[in-house]
Amino acid sequence: MPSNAQLDFLAADAPNALERLKALVSIPSVSADPAYTPHVHKAAEWLRQTLSDLGLDARVMPTGGHPAVVATTPGSLCSAPAGTPGFLYYGHYDVQPPDPTDLWTTPPFTPTMRDGCLFARGASDDKGQVSCFLQALRAWIKTVGKLPVPVTLLIEGEEECGSVGLGSFLKEQRELLTRGNSFVLVCDTRSWDIDGVCTPAVTYALRGLVYFDIQLHGPTRDLHSGVFGGTLANPATLLTRVLGRLFDDQNRVTLPGFYDGVAPVTDEERARWAKLGFSEKEFLAEAGVTVPFGEAGFTTLERHWVRPACDVNGLYGGYQKAGAKTVIPTFAGAKVSFRLAPGQDPTRIARSFETWLRGQNVGGCTWKFQQFGEAHPVQTPTNLPAMAAVRRATKAVTGHEPAMIREGATIPVVAEFKQILSLDTILLGFGREDDCIHSPNERFRLANFELGCKTLTLLLGELAKG
Ligand SMILES: [Zn+2]
Known part of the structure; x- marks a missing residue:
């Protein structure tokens, strides 16, 4: 020096x-x-x-x-x-x-x-x-x-x-x-x-960020699931079904056009990162996990740094206390966020998510959305x-x-x-x-x-x- x-x-x-x-x-x-x-x-x-x-x-x-x-x-x-x-x-x-x-x-x-x-x-x-x-x-x-x-x-x-x-x-x-x-x-x-x-x-x-609180509303009050179960739409059941449809078997996000504009990882970047000595094992161990999971066709480092992702950050609704209570809840909600890669536009992704949700069959239940800001990827x-x-x-x-x-x-x-x-x-x-x-x-x-x-x-x- x-x-x-x-x-x-x-x-x-x-x-x-x-x-x-x-x-x-x-x-x-x-x-x-x-x-x-x-x-x-x-x-x-x-x-x-x-x-x-x-x-x-x-x-x-x-x-x-x-x-x-x-x-x-x-x-x-x-x-x-x-x-x-x-x-x-x-x-x-x-x-x-x-x-x-x-x-x-x-x-x-x-x-x-x-x-x-x-x-x-x-x-x-x-x-x-x-x-x-x-x-x-x-x-x-x-x-x-x-x-x-x-x-x-x-x-x-x-x-x-x-x-x-x-x-x-x-x-x-x-x-x-x-x-x-x-x-x-x-x-x-x-x-x-x-x-x-x-x-x-x-x-x-x-990465950028889009964050939503989404709620699915059904019956006007909690119902007896013995009386009504199987006869009308249960918001909690349908919300989880819709959230499940957000991902395919390759762990890709199914929103139409979601990956449009995402720049591919270049060979030059791959070569440079190879020299960084990133340890997938240590990265996962930090989280108390041993099995990697994510979008097919990409390494853990690419999923971590480059690829867009969607996460359910929270789920709520229905009966949450001890023991069994047989209700069909009046509503259910989820916190859902998208991490966006350079090339993706948060406003377009937010509108596309809302449109996609409204297009799902939810048996006559109704959606309420609240969006918490958006941040552009850089x-x-x-x-x-x-x-x-x-x-x-x-x-x-x-x-x-x-x-x-x-x-x-x-x-x-x-x-x-x-x-x-x-x-x-x-x-x-x-x-x-x-x-x-x-x-x-x-x-x-x-x-x-x-x-x-x-x-x-x-x-x-x-x-x-x-
Ligand atoms: Zn700081």
Whole structure:
């Protein structure tokens, strides 16, 4: 690894960086629960103060929901010639609720070092990763007094509860957030082990999401199944029959046109992934499962990263308590979601699902649908000019180029950056699969914190080289 003033600073300042991360994760900024709202505001203010102290123009800005922290680089704080392209850094300062708190070994908002890891809610997702970027800014400002490229930061406060107000905020603040910026950098994903070396990973595709609550309504009241059984439509029986028809024997989704537009996996991707050493066995073991299951003709990794999928996320209706109660329920319901691959349009899939449901024979029962948002799938170009800088920075720190991976989950804001700000996103991740994000005992390895700080510090310098 090259030795330079910024890396020397990181080494010397590491204990202080850890203390600052501890201070940030001590603030219980749980966005989903209104009881925590004062703490959400406190975390926003903590970030604003930290960025202001570094010399950035930082402010806490109202959105429709929790406020966003936005910071820009004043000309005097940047050593690049005027007009040098910068980028938008996005992260979030809110966290998931800590429940169930009794499963935490140490309290979720009392950061504790153990086994080389910092344990706290938000230690990894996303305060730990945001802190890597703050430390990279600090490394430059404290050594040469300036940043090598202009940066704009957007750190939002409601990512963990759906970023509800963010879309309109991006529209309102489009000018401020895009001025001089050529891409978005997001650090909220995972790293990948290459030959036993933990290496930052670029996640270049995400699946989209469509989510429904569907209900099938029949008789006006619960009926005696001895009297009425076999004479009229039972909504619970018919709902499960319809849900069963949603899949064929090859575990493919039967909605007409469902797979239209889904890009095939290229040989080049297959060859690249083969080198990643993905273990199907370990992936399934993590879930307590030994048998893979899914769409015929695809590997577990392809099902996980590339292929669209449909899941029944919940079923309800009818008699649920102890023993036997002989009823035909008045209604039954299900939560059904679709994970969408790049090329699929969530609105088209949602309408197609409704049309398909209405076309099923449900014996005179009636449907009620409620849709909970939709998120577009994302595929970001891997040949953005900034990617060369990402590769150089990663290689300098780890000896490896970043792993190029995809992700089965959804980060809705990435599609919005493209649609609203017309900016592509590079998702550069430093977390680990076993960070227990969203779960008890969330943690961030110090080694990963250091990896993020170093890589982002070098990245700023590499971006300045163009
Ligand atoms: Zn996150």
